[in-house]
Amino acid sequence: NAGVTQTPKFRVLKTGQSMTLLCAQDMNHEYMYWYRQDPGMGLRLIHYSVGEGTTAKGEVPDGYNVSRLKKQNFLLGLESAAPSQTSVYFCASSYPTYAGENEQYFGPGTRLTVT
Amino acid sequence: AQSVTQLGSHVSVSEGALVLLRCNYSSSVPPYLFWYVQYPNQGLQLLLKYTSAATLVKGINDFEAEFKKSETSFHLTKPSAHMSDAAEYFCAVSGYSGGYNKLIFGAGTRLAVHP
Numbered sequence: 062n063a064g065v066t067q068t069p070k071f072r073v074l075k076t077g078q079s080m081t082l083l084c085a086q087d088m089n090h091e092y093m094y095w096y097r098q099d100p101g102m103g104l105r106l107i108h109y110s111v112g113e114g115t116t117a118k119g120e121v122p123d124g125y126n127v128s129r130l131k132k133q134n135f136l137l138g139l140e141s142a143a144p145s146q147t148s149v150y151f152c153a154s155s156y157p158t159y160a161g162e163n164e165q166y167f168g169p170g171t172r173l174t175v176t
Numbered sequence: 177a178q179s180v181t182q183l184g185s186h187v188s189v190s191e192g193a194l195v196l197l198r199c200n201y202s203s204s205v206p207p208y209l210f211w212y213v214q215y216p217n218q219g220l221q222l223l224l225k226y227t228s229a230a231t232l233v234k235g236i237n238d239f240e241a242e243f244k245k246s247e248t249s250f251h252l253t254k255p256s257a258h259m260s261d262a263a264e265y266f267c268a269v270s271g272y273s274g275g276y277n278k279l280i281f282g283a284g285t286r287l288a289v290h291p
Binding site: 065092094101102103104106109111117119151153155157162163164165166167168169170 | 185208210212217218219220221222225227266270276277278279281282283284
């Protein structure tokens with residue numbers, strides 16, 4: 062049981078280049094999330110998905126796109142990278158209860174630098 | 177809408193001293209509350225969670241937190257700090273936004289432990 066995995070772990074991009082970050086979970090969770098973490102700003106939600114084939118915008122979605130073609134995978138795309146997207150990206154998954162509990166399980170992160 | 181405030185972005189303690197990390201929340205419904213820990217260059221791990229059972233919640237590595245409804249607080253404590261406790265700690269509350277359940281994170285508190 063690997064939990065939540067992310068690839069790649071590190072990446073350096075030049076401004077304008079594109080890339081896709083892959084998140085995979087083996088816990089059969091319905092919900093998946095992409096966050097970015099920047100110094101002093103905590104975690105900010107980029108996009109999330111509440112099930113296969115569905116995605117929604119979070120707090121900071123501009124410049125990113127996502128897809129959830131399979132329940133276990135959640136892809137985050139940067140079409141034209143900008144230096145402002147230099148950050149650490151975390152994927153998470155969860156199975157919220159009807160009552161509202163939402164314990165999330167996190168991947169190890171992807172450190173992205175855009176020059 | 178739910179929100180979380182962590183008082184103190186940096187806390188420094190001596191090894192063996194009490195650890196107290198403060199978290200206040202705002203929620204219009206009975207909250208589900210979480211503390212996560214992030215060790216350097218790693219993802220977030222769940223330390224403990226409050227789900228309306230006992231108000232004093234015990235977590236891993238001797239951490240505990242007490243839910244105080246009257247004070248809208250969920251402070252994290254540990255009786256005796258270890259060097260290995262140096263990390264960033266995030267308080268979070270489950271909340272509904274846009275029709276779906278999400279976690280709302282505080283900005284984080286970085287704990288330093290000195291010999």
